[in-house]
Amino acid sequence: NQWRDVVASQKCRFLLTTTFQDPMDHSVSHTKKEFAKCNCEMEIFKSFVQKLVEFKPWRGQLDYLLYNTDESRLEHSTMDQKGKVKKGLRLLKNQFDVVVIDDHNKYADTILKVTGWPSPAEIPQKVLSDSRDLVFTKEMVSSWGKMSSKNGDADFIDAVNHVFFNSLGYLMEQ
Numbered sequence: 001n002q003w004r005d006v007v008a009s010q011k012c013r014f015l016l017t018t019t020f021q022d023p024m025d026h027s028v029s030h031t032k033k034e035f036a037k038c039n040c041e042m043e044i045f046k047s048f049v050q051k052l053v054e055f056k057p058w059r060g061q062l063d064y065l066l067y068n069t070d071e072s073r074l075e076h077s078t079m080d081q082k083g084k085v086k087k088g089l090r091l092l093k094n095q096f097d098v099v100v101i102d103d104h105n106k107y108a109d110t111i112l113k114v115t116g117w118p119s120p121a122e123i124p125q126k127v128l129s130d131s132r133d134l135v136f137t138k139e140m141v142s143s144w145g146k147m148s149s150k151n152g153d154a155d156f157i158d159a160v161n162h163v164f165f166n167s168l169g170y171l172m173e174q
Helices: 002-009 023-037 042-055 061-067 074-078 081-095 104-115 138-150 153-165 169-173
Strands: 017-020 098-101
Touching: 017 104, 023 042, 023 138, 023 153, 042 138, 061 081, 061 153, 081 153, 098 104, 098 153, 138 153
Parallel strands: 017 098
Antiparallel strands: none
16 A cells, blocks of 8 residues: 555556466466476476475465465465465455456556557567477376465465456455
8 A cells, every 4th residue: 555655646556466377377387487497308307397396396376476485485384275365365355456367468458458558569478488398297287286276376266266257256255
């Protein structure tokens, strides 16, 4: 609210926005980034990712929203998953003006409408690709699903979809 007051005093509108990814898309993106950093063969990388997911999983989008970090830190684990999801939803509902999941064009259109800025001829899409043909195995995909359930992302993104896009806001009151 302090930021909003400062911006409003300058006769401007403060707009707090965020965009999330489906948990599987988030895991794929994260894995591609890790693979881009790795100067190793595919089999070595697959083994590395399996161990990473099992022993030191990356934090999800919910933890990043709540704690402003994607680092795996035990001190953030004191709140149970349901509590984290509710806290994340409250934060989005009370503080954010625009919340989008997996729809960058809708996000850009909303920003353009609110700001009144003209639309560029084409909105560039960031594409994270790898030239070394990263192959996602069944084990990797399965472990991402388990990790998304464990870190709260699966429940959180599902709840965001319901609360912000399916008019099921009454779930927040439970």
